[in-house]
Amino acid sequence: MGAGGGVVKDSPRDDTPVLITAAAPSHDDQHAARKRKYMTMMAMRVPCLVLALIFNQIWWLALGFLVLSIPLPWIAVLIANDRPPRRSERVSHYQRSHRAIESGGHQVIEG
Structure with a gap:
């Protein structure tokens, strides 16, 4: 590499996107x-x-399908009105490296 700088091609690079906000999905996306x-x-x-209706001759099977269909509207409304849970995922945040301006080993002269 010369004095003008250049591109380093052999360095391992993490191509995962960096999350710059912790915003939730939009209300339109949640509603959809x-x-x-x-x-x-x-x-x-x-x-x-x-x-x-098809299995009305087998009463216990017809009753089972009927009993299964009764709570579905109530469950559907509860699930549709609930907000989505927060995601517990590990996200890639930007990590800024801290550079020291001066070294920490100063002598203090009291006078």
Whole structure:
């Protein structure tokens, strides 16, 4: 390398992105995720009711599907109205190296 500097190509580099904020997802993203959860759970109720109608000759199976479909709207509302949990993940934060201006070994002259 000459006096003008240059690019170091053989150094190991960490390409993981650096997180510069601890902001939560936007409200629109959270709302869309909650709507998807609600619609999925309510969509699970329809097959349960249809299966209960199909198996009406086997009373215990029809009753099982019916009992399974009853609490689904309540559970769907509870899950959809709950905010998402905080993520406990290890994130890459910017680490600034501290440089000393002067060395710490000074002699104090009292006079």
